[in-house]
Amino acid sequence: MTRKNRIVLFIMFGIGIAIFLFSLREISFRSFVHDVTTLNLWWLGIAFLCMFLSLVFEALVIKILVQRQIKSYPFFDALRVPMLEQLFNGITPFSTGGQPAQLFALMQSGLDAGRATSSTLMKFIVYQAMIVVNFVLCLLIGFNFIQEKIHTLAWLVVFGFIIHLAVIVSLLMVMYWYDFTKKFIKVTLLPIKWIFNDEKYRNWNKIVDEKIDNFYEESLKLKSNWKLLLKISAITFVQLAVYYIIPYFILLSLGVTHVNVIMVISMHVLIVMVVSLFPIPGGAGGAEYSFSVIFSSFIGTGSKLVLAMLLWRIVTYYFGMLSGLIAMLIQPKRIVTKK
Numbered sequence: 001m002t003r004k005n006r007i008v009l010f011i012m013f014g015i016g017i018a019i020f021l022f023s024l025r026e027i028s029f030r031s032f033v034h035d036v037t038t039l040n041l042w043w044l045g046i047a048f049l050c051m052f053l054s055l056v057f058e059a060l061v062i063k064i065l066v067q068r069q070i071k072s073y074p075f076f077d078a079l080r081v082p083m084l085e086q087l088f089n090g091i092t093p094f095s096t097g098g099q100p101a102q103l104f105a106l107m108q109s110g111l112d113a114g115r116a117t118s119s120t121l122m123k124f125i126v127y128q129a130m131i132v133v134n135f136v137l138c139l140l141i142g143f144n145f146i147q148e149k150i151h152t153l154a155w156l157v158v159f160g161f162i163i164h165l166a167v168i169v170s171l172l173m174v175m176y177w178y179d180f181t182k183k184f185i186k187v188t189l190l191p192i193k194w195i196f197n198d199e200k201y202r203n204w205n206k207i208v209d210e211k212i213d214n215f216y217e218e219s220l221k222l223k224s225n226w227k228l229l230l231k232i233s234a235i236t237f238v239q240l241a242v243y244y245i246i247p248y249f250i251l252l253s254l255g256v257t258h259v260n261v262i263m264v265i266s267m268h269v270l271i272v273m274v275v276s277l278f279p280i281p282g283g284a285g286g287a288e289y290s291f292s293v294i295f296s297s298f299i300g301t302g303s304k305l306v307l308a309m310l311l312w313r314i315v316t317y318y319f320g321m322l323s324g325l326i327a328m329l330i331q332p333k334r335i336v337t338k339k
Helices: 003-023 029-037 041-066 075-090 098-108 113-149 151-176 178-188 190-195 198-224 226-244 246-253 261-275 286-299 303-329
Strands: none
Touching: 003 075, 003 286, 003 303, 029 303, 041 075, 041 098, 041 113, 041 226, 041 246, 041 303, 075 098, 075 303, 098 113, 113 151, 113 198, 113 226, 113 261, 151 178, 151 198, 151 261, 178 190, 178 198, 226 246, 226 261, 246 261, 246 286, 246 303, 261 286, 286 303
């Protein structure tokens, strides 16, 4: 981890503490302490377990993809990949650091850059598809509820969906309209040539061409292996499901039992979609606001809502980053690959 990354990490923890203290400004400290001391630690433990299982299922996808080429790839090395991804997603805007972190973790295990890139690209394609599938299902269930509560947030949800849908459409265009997509991208990059210079345009064009070519090659592999595609899609769907159910167990730990688990999952899916729009690492500020607005309907205002928000961020955000820090201290088993 670079010095800059360490600084950002400390800043994000500082921002989290500041947001929490700000949220407590109108809350009775005695009520908050009472809610903390009466927590049901069993249900809270289940919430942490769900987050860990989410990492385990993601690691399983990585292991399956890598084992197509490297039979001896250890599961614990695969588990390091999502853990490091969580860390670097949490300290970079729009979670842009997660993909390079995955490549770094795979290459630490001895995979060459080509094989590592192949596995992460296939995982990315399936993950994006499953996000859209989950979101469409939950949008149908929960959108009217959100729209009634706060119109602005509802349209942020729709905007987030459009962005993720655009990613999937772009991937499908590369898969099925390869030549047209390359020509279309060249046209969309022309403003770079007008605004900057020819050299900048050529560099961007080269980078985008390489990305498109890599996606196209991986899409051919996906299309030719439907059993593998269905297998990793099913595992990814379960991975997202155990992640999305986390707020339900947090509510149970607070003694809030009068909630519909399907509705809670749907609300969490929509929150995650909104958080992805905020450029600040981890969606700091936007995540807490979205959670408070939506889950106030289940909990009401007061210390329990603030505590629920805090626990949710600890489980889904800070726990992932801490696991990434631990993963950085663990040396992977070095695999000797055949060229």
